[in-house]
Amino acid sequence: MENVELSVNLHKFDKNLLKNVTRSSIGDHACCFMTERNELCVADNFKDIKIIELAEYLNDNIVQVKYLSFWHCVFVGTENSFIITDLKTSKTVNLQTPTNNITYLSWNPNETCLIVVDKLEHIFALNFQVVITNECPKFKFITLRKAHLNDPVPNSVYVGWGSHNTQFKGSKKIQEQTVIENPQEYSFPKVSWRGNGEQFVINFWRESKRFLKVFDSNLNPLYQSDVYPNLLPITSFKGQGNFIACASEYNEFNKIVIFEKNCLVKSEFLAKHIKGKIKDLQYHPDLHILSIFSECTENIGYLSVYLYSNGHWYLKQQLNYTHDKQLISFYWTNCYDKNYCNLIVLTSVDIEQHFFKLIFDRSLESGLIASIDGDKINFTNISEQIIPPPMSSFxxxxxxxxxxxxxxxxxxNTCHIILSNNSIKSYLIKNCHLEEFAEGSSLFSSLNNAFKHSSDSISLYSKEISINNASYNFSLDTNNDLIVDGNIICNNVYSMIIFRNYLLFTHASSKLYCIRLNLKNISASKWDLKNFYSREVEQGAKILSITNTFDIVLILPRGNLETITCRLIAIDIIEKLLEANRWDETVKEMRKQRLNWNLLIDLNPERFCNHIDKFIEAASTISVLNSIVSEFSSENCLKTMYSECLNSEKGFSDIDKKQVISKILDKIITLNPIKNLISVVMLQIKHFSLKSALYSVCQVYQIGDMEICKKSVNQILLHHHVKDVVNESYCLYNLGFLSFIYTCCSEDPRVFEPEIEQLKDLDEIHLRFKMNELGKKFSTATKYLVRCSNYDSIFIRSFITKHVTQHIAYQSLTPKHANFKLASELFATFLSMRSKHNEAGFVLERAGLLQESLNHYQKALNWQRLLILFQNLNLDQDSRKDILLNVANNLVSQKRLEEAVIIYEYYCDERNKAIEVLTQERKFLQAMALAKKYNYKEVIENVIIPSIITYREDLLDRITELGDKFSEYSARLQSLREKKIYKLKQRGLEVDGFIDNDDLHSEYGSIISRDSSLRSSSSSLGSTQSSRNRRKQEKKKIDLREGGVFEDIALIRQLYLLIVDIFGCGQEVKDISSILTDEESFGYAKLLNEKLKNIQDQVILEIPKIWCDTFLNANESPEPDVLGIIQNRSELDIQFRSPPSSELLTRNWSTLIFS
Incomplete structure (x- = not known):
């Protein structure tokens, strides 16, 4: 349904040059032609003409002139010579031909092969070669193959496709009249190439008839056509595809015949609007467009442009040429665009650049779509009915x-129609019908009613709209860029349309996008399409129109129509209807659009709560109401399924959706709980509980409406398993309703009826226990079991332990109940098994079980609580001491020294034990203070001071060992790096000297690639190895043995740990130095401080060497000085890739006393 909008760019030259053109050639960016005076005229970029004299090179008739755009030269082929003129240097060369008496020449699309046909119908394939030199390029032809036009074609094998006569025939045509066959005059063969250069077709003459023969590029004949009546010489092979277009005479009309590449007729149509005899035709190299040039006896020419769609060839344009301005040749350039094409026409006056835009002529107000087909227009009223082309409304x-x-x-609302004779007819559109209101007049006097165009920047669609009193221009250019006021905001847009306050466009990603036209969206410099609404469409689909009901009509690449809807627009329609309080129309529209019913609430919960009555009234029937409420969910659909449709200018309500559901439920129950029972049940199932839904059914069951109850139970069974429904029914304590549920669930009466009979004679508490037990509600059953007198303690203990309901039993009873102690024991055991001994002791103490409580407090090491219980239990002193000593020993093992010392000192009279514990844990100051408190001088001299001296000596040895190891490892690391750099430099010298070395792809060759895993971690290795191999690999990374693969990073890791340990010794040195004040101890303390300070100074000096800038930056570089340092860095843990933080390297332990 696309039409063609034409604009033209004229290039005028000296009229005398174009009057006597003998041969011509047009390319994408230049045009050249020969005059009768053998002058070669070249118009580069169709502007200034350059004239080159070729008279001295031309001795016979010219067969072809060809502009070779790739080589920027002109080829002139005569009957016996080839002439090539380089346009840069204006130098001409004459090359030898493979044969004489040449009748036709044809270049392949890549300009690398030339097909030559001579008078004897020999066919030659020549390879064209160009050697670029400083002075002038050298040209030469090399004969590749030779063939003859009479070479036989192979027999085709048709497997599974019927006979030869049924191949690719298309629909059967009924001829209305007999074709009068006219003998065809002899003319030389004509050649046309396929766009990819793999095949070409020759149209040749035999016995007053013409035939087609297809060859491949190696001159192997592939196919030949049968006799076709009155076939003309002109032929065009489609650039993309398998079609070959030819023309024939059909009595007084012209006919266009489309062949397949196997030379069988694909389709044909009468070109009744073509006047005169067809002189030439050309396929567009990419689109389904065919241009046909015909000429009458009065030297009046017609260039007709046909567009193929929906199995029909539409005549979209006809350009007229008079005897004062005759058409010489024309050429389609490939713009690689589906919406735009360019036709170059050489006339006897000028060069015309015709720019064709494939557009849809539509009226969004009336819904009319116009499709031009020759002398008629097919109008389709999209607003009333979608009629697929080629059919129409009128x-x-x-x-x-x-x-x-x-x-x-x-x-x-008007429609203006421009005819090929430059006249215009105007119509008024009323009720989708046209009324002519102006006589035809010559309003368009320009060439072929085309609009003047002076540049290659063409807008395929343009519209100006006003938003907040500001004008914005939207356009779509030939590069498929969507432009707003000159700024490109989206690329790869196939088609676009602005309808009211929406912008819709189809994208190369096979999606349709819809965007609200507001200031926020328009002001964006570049659109992120992920933030906008989209839906999938067929690849290449274009927007044709939008109906009054907001249906979007797409035209697909095959030409057929498709109607889709847009959720974003539909939601906006719903919002407007709800704002107008039109609930009946809202429900109908939502059913039509199949929108989620949660929109009614989520768009505005407050509004919905205020109009619940109107909503229920709009539902009209119970079934509609049931279907609506069944879809209500707790989620906001504008945040989930319709998140792309959300209007960012509107926020969300703070109302909890469950509150809205509760109001709906209350309203439905208030209106008619029995009639609306299914709706009530659906809301309770989805938003409350299964038990509440069954309870509602049970209430109606007691009234006696069994039919609605059964429907409701069936609805429940659609959402819950039978077992769950039956179990919940037990908890309603209604044996009649339980029997009804069993019946609805199609259970066997022989199974459930005896069970129900046994329950009838039980008392209330016993009945509730049994029904909860049968309903698998063991927590609730426990509450009734502990109050039931029908079961002994053994059964109660077994039931509670089996179903792990100890907490429920304990919470259900008061301390005065007979089973409270039993429940407390069970709950305390439950807590103790989970190491909650304090809580267990409290539970038992509350129940009066003090001895059992004492055991749990002892396990909890709660010695304060034990001291309180000792008074209530009247335990003797020895028993108390044993318990407290056990607790204190356990406190020591848990490093709770202060509490243990308190127990030893004050409650167990074990002061020596307290001093011993503090000394063992290196709490020397506290130990000495405690010893002096009780005047234990011998303990100080024999225990504490020797321990201090021993620890001091061990600390000095440890610091010395750490310093020695650090010096050793740092020296090893520097030496290892120097060796690696040296090896890499040697390998570089070997490569530069072409020395063969099989080890060039060793471990060093992959340094850069391995280090690049900084961004993706080293998990790629682990993904291909077993866990065992990975463990081995990790061990290698910490292996400090010399010569290891990961020796460098193992050293760095160990140095990091040594540095942390060295600086961690500072506080220990500070503490041990200030305990003893004698001269010997002071000297030893000073030695410790100086030793540690010297080692830390050395470490600070070495850190920049270990973690140098090259290692820290890890920039990929082929330099050996870099590779030798950063190798294996990516295998090192991130923690060790940088030195320890300044917080770890503090030296606040140092004091002035020992400095």
Missing amino acids: VLSFDEIVNRVIFNDGAL
């Missing part, structure tokens, strides 16, 4: 070919 016919339709949507 047709307007004219005396001349129609070239353009223009709709003017405004206060006066």
